[in-house]
Amino acid sequence: MATATAPRQRAPRPAPQPSRRPPRLRSRLARFWHQYTRMRTAIYMLMGVLGIVLIGTFVPQQFSSSQGKVSEFLGSHAALNDLASHLGLPLTSVFVSPLFYILLGSIYVALLSCVLTRGRALIVRTVRGYPRSPQYWGEWGSWLFHTSFFLLLVAVVWGKATGFDGIMTITEGQRVAETRASYDTLQEGMLFDGRHSGYEVQLNRFAAPLQANGMPEDFVSNVTVYDAGRPVVTKDVRVNDFLGYDNVDFYQQDYGWAPHIVVKNPSGEVVSDSAAQLISDDKTASTGVIKVPDFNYRMPGQSKPTQIGARLVLYPDAQALPSVGGAGNALNLTYGPGSAAPNNPVLQVQLFVGDLGINGGASQDVFSLDTTGMTPYYQNAAAFALPLHQSVTLQLPAANNGTANFTIAFADLKQFSLFHVKKDSGVPLVYATFVLTMVGLLTKLYLRPFLERRRRARRATLVPAAVTRSLPEPPPPRVREEVLTR
């Protein structure tokens, strides 16, 4: 990118050093470098970036599109994607592809060369006291503009490398420490020192008031930060108002329902007493699972203790579906989704009994239930309905052909907040480069023409009127006078 205004001829090196490389190779390298740092090459590289980025807009991407769309694309264009992947451009992750990084890297190397060459030339001009022409200031503007992009890269990389980025979910009433173990997903930068702040965040309340049309009007998490056990900050976190404490920022990203379910085993012992976080797209129906590994009961004839688990569907505003047989009680009704408001919360519970498969050490997904070692509680894995504040008593086989009762209660309906949590110390630097970019751009595009115009105007006033009249017509100050009015 250096060619624009940099001196065309490179200043000869002060003392030509004897090189070990054969001269031909050296001149070839020099020629390559010259071609590489030309503006033309930079433009071609930018066009390459444009091409990749265009692919990224039209092909669903791993990190910004839904997983379903990505798999759908991969399913229908497998061969094409294979070919592209071999060329370093996996189509569903072009923004993190090798080819994209190589291209960006090449542009930045050329940019750095440009910035250094031009910067040196400008400093030489300044030191030697060349006249401060409008063009001189334009050069500085251009230099600043290009340098700011280099600084931007530094700021971005440094910020990401020394920080982290994760997702944390907190249920109402829950207090979670900012430590590695508390995250659902977490990506730490390569230079991150591994020290999380350790303070605790409690979600006091969550509210998502709805508009008349059923869309959320706002969503607000009221949180309190406890540092060393003492409350230090209480704040309403919403989409455009994040919580920042000790260089870690919490952003409201999503929310969901968290039904509080209490399970008692046949001995009457409370074996599960927690809120399950459910996920959903539109909040009128949410899905999730509950797992009770420590049920503390062994069915007769079984070698292992019995575990129970269930798939859950929550309708916050359940609508009873019409059924031919009528309904004896609420538990036998079938429900469908209504609105997103918690007018009639009902859980549909699809219960399984057996082995959850946790003890094998396999990784466990909190949103799915592996039923390979389990038997459905009801035939055909039928689900039963459990309205809020109600409980259901169910039977398991007991010794001597008897039955043992256990209960599942829908004790409370809470909400949880999903926070995007991150530490990125590069952000202020990024903003600083924005300012530099604008200053450079405006200097280049406006200050220089402004100075030129002022200089022209000053010259015009210095020339006596009589002289002006005798002089030939000055060239028209571009554009406006050329415009033909008709």
Add this chain to the structure above:
Amino acid sequence: MTPTPLSLTLFGIAVAIYIAALVGFLVYLPFRDRRIATTAVGLVVLGWPFHVASILTRALEAGHWPLGNIYEYSTGISFVVVTTFLVITLRAGQRLLGVPAMIVAIALMAVAYMLYVPPGDLVPALHSYWLTIHVTSMATASGLLVFSSLFAMFFLVREWADGYALAAASGSSSLRGVSAGAGGAAVMTGGGGGGGAEGGFLPGLASAFRRLPAAATLDSWSFRFVMIGFPVWTFGVMMGAVWGEHAWGRYWGWDPKETFSFIVWVVFAIYLHARVTYGWKGRRAALITVIGFVAIFADLYAVNLWIAGLHSYARA
């Protein structure tokens, strides 16, 4: 049935007047009667306050800065286009610009109408003053950069017309208005002197297009609008980054809308570099701004309507 909001009524009046103005500009094209052009410009001047009033009443009805969905945004860009056209035509008399400018303005308003949503609350993500700064700069920059492309398109047809006249002149030396001896240079700066004597569609078209300002002038106007629009676009993208950081905790995420705004930025950055370094003027520069034009509208509509992303709320 809810009553039609006042903003929509005013919107309709503005569009109707603009359409009348466009008809005027189209009639002016073959008849060359100055009074027709003056009337058409007068109609635009008449429609403009209705346009402004429509935007203001919409803001009052909705209770927020009126750039919160695609209806409001399209209306806003259309407003920038009409206003810029008025400034150009009243200061520099570019009346022929009325044809493409009004076509773009009316098309934007037609799309706005098709995607109309009644005034209402914003989704939570849009409750921010960064929204105001970001979308206002983006709408302004879009409107300004559109003019760089319009002038570039004018340049292309003018250049074609000049070439056509030159070819005709070298073919038959009797053609009036072209000095054969002076060659291309005379044609480039020749203004509206060209023929019109001979019949036929192409010669007529060429002579009509030769009434446009000189190709070099159009080229320089196109460049000026890149010079004005590019920094505003840059600023708007940056403000979008600040808003993204503020709302979602990331200043850049390759969301389709962000990506497309980056594409537009790179296209015009290439334009500036090619022009400043290689002195790319004329046809090649014009083609780049035409690509920019396509990219701006792809960014505006294609991304919102067909590609889902974090900016999809702008659909409703």
